[in-house]
Amino acid sequence: MSTATAAMWTELLKARRSRLPWVTAAAFTIAAGFGGLIMFILQDVRRARALGLLGTKAALTGGTADWPAYFALLAQITAVGGAVLFGVIVIWTFGREFSQGTAKDLLALPTPRTTIVAAKFAVTTGWSLALAIQTYLLGLVIGAALGLPGWSAAVAATGLGKLLLTAALTIAVVTPFAFAASAGRGYLAGIGALFLAVFLAQVIALLGYGPYFPWSVPALVTDIAGPGRQPPGPLGYGLVAIVGIAGTLGTALWWKHADQDR
Amino acid sequence: MTIDAVGLTKQYRDVLAVDDLTLHTTPGEIYALLGLNGAGKTTTIRMLLGLIRPTRGQVTLFGEPVGPGRNTVWARIGYLVETPSAYPELTVSENLQVLARLRGLREEKAVSDVIARLGLQPHAHRRAQTLSLGNKQRLALAKALLHQPDLLLLDEPANGLDPAGVAEIRTLLHELAHQDGVTILLSSHILTEVARLATRIGVLDRGRLVWEGATADLVAQARPRLRVTVHDPGHATAALRAAGHTVSTEDGGLTLTEDHAIHHPDEIATRLVTAGCPPTRLAVEQDDLETCFLRLVSHA
Helix, strand or coil: CCHHHHHHHHHHHHHHHCCHHHHHHHHHHHHHHHHHHHHHHHHCHHHHHHCCHHHHHHHHHCCCCCHHHHHHHHHHHHHHHHHHHHHHHHHHHHHHHHHCCCHHHHCCCCCCHHHHHHHHHHHHHHHHHHHHHHHHHHHHHHHHHHCCCCCCHHHHHHHHHHHHHHHHHHHHHCHHHHHHHHHCCCHHHHHHHHHHHHHHHHHHHHCCCHHHCCCCHHHHHCCCCCCCCCCCCHHHHHHHHHHHHHHHHHHHHHHHHCCCCC | CCEEEEEEEEEECCEEEEEEEEEEECCCCEEEEEECCCCCHHHHHHHHHCCCCCCEEEEEECCEECCCCCHHHHCCEEEECCCCCCCCCCEHHHHHHHHHHHCCCCHHHHHHHHHHHCCCHHHCCCEHHHCCHHHHHHHHHHHHHCCCCCEEEEECCCCCCCHHHHHHHHHHHHHHHHCCCCEEEEEECCHHHHHHHCCEEEEEECCEEEEEEEHHHHHHCCCEEEEEECCCHHHHHHHHHHCCCCCEEECCEEEECCHHHHHCHHHHHHHHHHCCCCCCEEEEEECCHHHHHHHHHHHC
16 A cells, blocks of 8 residues: 555545534535525515515525526535635644644654645545535435426536536635644644635625635635626636645645644 | 764754753663653654754764654654544544554554554554543554554653553563664653663753763662761751761751761761760661752752
8 A cells, every 4th residue: 555545544534533524514514405495585586575684685695596596506605615614624634633632643654744744635625525516416406306497407517617616716725724723733723814814805805806815716706796796817716726736835845844843 | 873863952942952962872772861841851852753853963763864754764663752642533443553554564463463562452442532541651652663663762651551551561661672672762750660661861951961871870879878866956966077077967867978977877876875965766878769860950
């Protein structure tokens, strides 16, 4: 067994034995169900009005109850929910080694430290993508159960493509939280960085500079700001890629070279 | 030479954690780093392992530099640094499987062997979070021994173990060193354990190696002294000093360290009786290892 395979196996075992996969899966299930609830409300205007505030909010986010709108809503859920939950996954995967004192057991082994970091990122990426796909599949079931109009294979493929793009962008922008959790030697620094990024993403998007702020880009790709707003361009995507590469490389270099004195 | 550390120094801003430490060990040796809390034992072990870079100085293990990227050296080392840690939601067996895979071992045999060796069979399928401190320490030692290393770096290996556990680990480490030729460097502040286990001792104080030698040499440093208990220490002291003896008073008694007094306590007794303050107790005592150690540290 190669060191990379061994590292992957160990990371998967650690993830499988924890409660976090179930918690994140439950969170995205609830989110997909929430999207379905909004579609359910939008299907019947009188019922939506009878529900008051919830109906108003549903009208703001979705507008119409059909497959394209539902897929757009699922992508928005992935962008907003993913920024937090994908971030939590990354922070847990890296921060736990320091919070639980197990990092030192991984630092002087025949398996290179960078291989262990790569395995951790591979598992967090796979885990996050699995959640995005779960959201999509649940969306298919819920949308079919609601009898949403506007279904076609092309709409379904476009919906999946946008959701996966959103997930990929979100996965890229959460990688610096791995660095924060590692350099901060625990969950706290990672959580702090996550809150800061989510807060700034909201503020900067409101100011109109979202397409140039990497943590705002995934949500803007889903048209969350509404029609007519400037979508992220190549610069925005480029910045997301740079953040993803910097987060990954920075974490790997930190694990490889930093003094491990705690 | 297994460990060859020369001039190791670690400075953290204004704190000098380890100061110009030179240390060598030979195969099959059990070397103990002895020191009070904060003496620099753990920092030294971390530098020897390559977990932290020395500010100055260098380390080679088995003739090779140690540090990030030196994975072949790490393959020959087992270690336990500071408190024992484990993945709480994994079982004892799974915790060992994780390390076995990362060490490229034949997992099942290596894991079952080390579980048997450390007496962890009853707990093999228990989650690590349910283990007692002593069993967590056994698991940490099992991780260090899993791959049958040539060098063991153990930071306070007896921590959390009950007396039976301490004795078991002592026997195990003796076997490893004397039968398998494993070199062991351990840190401890449990002096009696060190005396029973180590062949050589290095005493660390505020980052400096203040004494190094065979365990027997440290014990030999223990000074005998004559302790005298009397009803009137002031009068007795004056009488003995008048007779030319050097006397100190401590804990309400008198202490004489000169050879003549130690070898002829009967003469001291006679003098005190003659002076009208007969001793109620008179005994030749010898420092224990702890006293020797504390004296070394306080002199430093």
